[in-house]
């Protein structure tokens with residue numbers, strides 16, 4: 561039922577082209593006046609859609625799952641990816657694999673992990689040397705590879721990935737801080753129950769956070785909801801700030817939200833919904849319930865004398881309590897929390913249905929034509 565609405569097509573550049581939009585079929589050429597009238601009609605329709613449009617801003621620290629959530633929403637709402645977008649994902653995937661491998665080799669070195677069986681002549685070492693020869697030293701140091709380079713490098717990457725030392729680096733990767741990169745604001749309009757829903761996704765890297773308040777300011781009075789995404793699975797992960805300070809990623813997520821609400825409080829209006837997603841719940845559950853990672857070792861605010869840090873339900877409750885200290889109930893802001901898994905379509909579908917039933921029902925009612 562849901563399709564990409566026209567405003568999305570025009571804003572994303574995914575439209576099939578003006579000619580297609582304004583033609584009347586083969587052999588029937590339109591006069592300039594007719595085209596002009598059609599454009600006017602289209603503009604009016606777009607304006608009308610924009611008037612009913614509801615906006616949701618996605619915020620959260622780097623890699624919390626904002627873009628993944630948006631992608632899942634697009635799949636659920638049958639918003640087709642254009643051929644160009646699909647092809648662009650190919651290079652993103654190549655780039656991610658390459659950066660992932662480089663990070664693992666870095667982690668391996670930093671932690672002093674040896675190659676498999678502690679040998680220097682193992683296939684992985686040979687693969688690394690062959691890789692350098694194949695694509696050149698400078699490409700090896702670059703943060704991404706061209707498609708042809710990647711395809712040549714792929715067999716060596718596979719050999720490296722089979723090495724037990726590299727696998728160990730993968731298991732221990734969170735103990736070594738990694739780099740982050742700069743990305744752009746991305747927005748997408750989906751048709752949700754007949755209402756155009758514009759979802760704005762801003763990157764969460766430190767450099768990009770100044771865009772958060774800027775975007776909040778631009779859309780002031782027009783934003784119905786801010787979805788703040790916290791990757792709760794990062795409770796035992798750290799990263800190094802530019803100042804050299806080592807910071808726990810979960811603490812950082814809470815700190816950023818607190819900062820935003822305290823320093824930019826005027827940008828959060830009374831009628832705005834603040835929806836907090838504790839995302840990556842799949843990994844979070846796995847760490848606590850299966851790996852039995854003791855949550856209290858990483859969060860000094862956890863009252864281990866009263867609650868069990870290995871009980872998933874109790875740790876979840878603690879996260880909600882911790883959020884309350886950041887967004888106290890007396891704050892004139894409607895707050896909702898959900899535990900989410902952005903990569904799980906059925907979970908995103910259910911969570912969004914819950915949001916609709918609680919938060920969005922009112923604005924959907926308002927927005928729908930009588």
Ligand SMILES: Nc1nc2c(ncn2[C@@H]2O[C@H](COP(=O)(O)OP(=O)(O)OP(=O)(O)O)[C@@H](O)[C@H]2O)c(=O)[nH]1
Pocket residue numbers: 620621622623624625626627628629743762763764765839840841842843900901902903904
């Ligand atoms: N296991 C798991 N992985 C997830 C989940 N959500 C996102 N990811 C993964 O986490 C990584 C980062 O997700 P993104 O959606 O790119 O994160 P982001 O918040 O957009 O990051 P920035 O744009 O850098 O701010 C990707 O590899 C996702 O596949 C989740 O719920 N569970």
Ligand SMILES: [Mg+2]
Pocket residue numbers: 626627628743761762763764
């Ligand atoms: Mg993103």
